[in-house]
Amino acid sequence: MESSNSKGGIGTLQLLPPEIRNSIFTNLNNPSLKSLRLTCSNLGRTVPLNIDRVFISANSLNIQVFRIVADNEKYRHKVTEIIWDDARLSEGPKEPEEPEMMEVDQVIPEGLEVPEDIDEVPEPLDPNEVVASNGCPRWFTQRSADNGVGINNFDPPDDSMGFAQSWDYYKALLEDQREILESNQDIQAFQYGLQRFPNLKRVTITPSTHGRIGQPMFETPMIRAFPPGFTYPLPRPWPYHGLDVFLLTDIPWASATPGHEEEISYWRGFRVVTRALVEYEKFHRVTELIIGGREIMTGVNCHVFDQRCKEYNDLARLLTRPGFSRLDLDLQTFEIERDGIGWKSYRTGLLREALAQAKDLRHLSLRTTTDTKDPFWWIAQLPTTGTIPDRTIPLRMVLPLEDWPNLQHFGISNMLVTTRDLISVLTDLPRSLRSVELSNLAFDGDCWRGLLNEMLAKLDWRTRPVGERPTVHIPIATLYRTFDFGLYVDLDNAVSSFLYEDGENPFPDPTGLHNSEAHLIPRGIVGTERDFFDPDFSAPYEFTDKSEL
Known part of the structure; x- marks a missing residue:
């Protein structure tokens, strides 16, 4: 007898009245809906596609799917989010100073010596050396084996294609990526989408799409199409802090030095997306902007806020939109606490000025890459000139609290603070506040235990009705x-x-x-x-x- 799960079977779910089935479908997430559609052909036709977000990147398959949805009268109205995948695939090392090419005395931090038991230092391997008959270079095998970030814990899957076969597939992806970048097809598609998705409210820009090997953050059409066992270097398009990076070179945003345009092109997604959102502001209703990267220890270059520039002006204009309600801003802060001035990118006041434009803000998340792993020694290493506040993040130089009367979520991460200053900020947040995230903070003269004790003693949150108490994450x-x-x-x-x-x-x-x-x-x-x-x-x-x- 034919099973209810077979091609023509009729299961219990399919015998329910349509209104009950639809009620069930609306309460299922996308993975569950996908599983149902794969159960049998009848459910494949019955279970609706729930396309509420689309992806775009320098990949022709992602662009093709994006445009198909944009041209579909049924599905384009359901899209509320565009995710700009800025994780461009690596073309290999561009400079001899990259970790693969560094001499030991270059990669050992200043003040540390090469261990005495190392008699001689081996010559660095040429990352471009061909290691397979199909032209596979050494850098591809090295970066594939270390997860792309110098962490040598990669365990190849049982069905691994091997580096040579993976390189053949990767080369085709690179060629496709080059064509997209040269023709700006991704930018054109994004501009088209802004005009085609009437219910679009959120745009996300992230370099973290590929996550970990075998566990991407987002399963884009490009990633879903990867053949089983495909092994490749995880993209790290934005300069990042990581276990394999001893010193990250500071990259100014405004500079007349040769090659500077190429350096800030790392953040191509941030630049072109904010530009398009301003150019096409009459065609879209975007009120939420998420700029990610903290997941892989990076973010947009903080020096955008050192002085006025085109990219700063575009971001600030977007924040002035009526009803703009959410900003997640991940910043690559390099070592601005040691820049001679102390937090220059914050002290200019431009970040605060931009944030103050968002009068209807409901959600703010500000995450940086400042190292706070061990505040006991880290703060001691900061410049000793000036007063103690010079060694910590001046929160009110960044946060225009008085301009956010309806704020519901407040989050900061990887900042050096004083408990007194942070408590003052939390005290002045509006009664509308419902959630707070405090992550990876380092305290000058205090600790997490002290902060919680002060929150209990100084804040009135405990006396509020249960439904109005902020959740602290x-x-x-x-x-x-x-x-x-x-x-x-x-x-x-x-x-x-x-x-x-x-x-x-x-x-x-x-x-x-x-x-x-x-x-x-x-x-x-x-x-x-x-x-x-x-x-x-x-x-x-x-x-x-x-x-x-």
């Missing part, structure tokens, strides 16, 4: 890992218990400790492990007692 790195790997733990329940009930402060007293206090949370405190690249992943996480370290 404090994601921290897991033990023996860093955010570089994409995994983190949230302590939402423990923090909520402390602030709003009678729970204990989850953070220990760090007095005398030389490790990050987040790693010393006592056993018995259970958080939830999560993954930047897999929003559906969650698992209980119990912290290790400090006596076990």
Whole structure:
């Protein structure tokens, strides 16, 4: 007898009245809908496609699918988000100073010496040396094997194509990418989409699309089309901080030096998308802008805010749009805390001026790449000239709190702060506030435990009606890992218990400790492990007692 799951079978779901089926479908996410469509041919015709976002990048398949949706009268009205995938595939090392070509005395940080037991330093390998009969270069195999960021923990899948076959497929992708970039077909398609998606409200620009090998952040048409076992260097188009980067060269935004235009072209997506949003502002209703990158320790160049420029003006104009409600801004901050002036990109006031234009802002997330892994030694290394506030982020130089009377979400990440300044900011946030994210902060003269104690003592949040109390989200790195790997733990329940009930402060007293206090949370405190690249992943996480370290 034919199964209900076979091609012509009639299952229980299909026997339900259409209005009940449609009610069920509207409560399912896209992966669940996809699974249902694959169950049998009848459901393949019955289950609706839920296309609410489209992808665009320097890839002809992504552009083709984008335009098909834009030209479809049924589906174009459902699109509310465009994701600009700025993760351009690597063409290989451009300069001899890249890590593959560095001498040991170049990659060892200043002040450290080569270990005495190393008698001689091997000559650096030529990354362009051909290592396979089909012309596969060494850099391709090296970067494929180390996940693209110098982390030598790659375990090839059982069905791996091998580097030579992968290189053949990769070469075709590169040629396609070159043609798209030369002709600007991706920009033209984006401009077309702004005119074709009447319900578009959000644009996301991200270099993090490919996530980890086998676990992309977004499954774009290009990525879904990869053959099984395809191995390739993960794209890192924007300059990034990582375990394989000892020193990231500062890249000014405005400069007359030769080759400067090529340097800022790393951030091509940011530049062309903000330009198009301004040029076509009469054709779209975009009120949310997400500029990502923090997932892979990068962001848009903070020096955009050093002085007025075309890109700054475009961003600021977008923020003036009536009803503009959300900004997620990830900044590559290099080492601006050591720039001689101290936080120049913040002190110019241009970032604050731009943010002040968003009078209807409901959601703000400001994440940087400033190193805050170990505040006990990091802050001690900062310039000692001036007063202590010069060594921390001047929050009110960046945040025009008085211009956001309806703010509902406030988030900052990777900033050096004082508890007093942060408490002052939290106190002045409007009553509309419903969530706060404080991530990877370093405190001058204090700690996470002290911050939570001050929040409990100084804020009136506990006295508010339950439905009006802000949820406090404090994601921290897991033990023996860093955010570089994409995994983190949230302590939402423990923090909520402390602030709003009678729970204990989850953070220990760090007095005398030389490790990050987040790693010393006592056993018995259970958080939830999560993954930047897999929003559906969650698992209980119990912290290790400090006596076990």
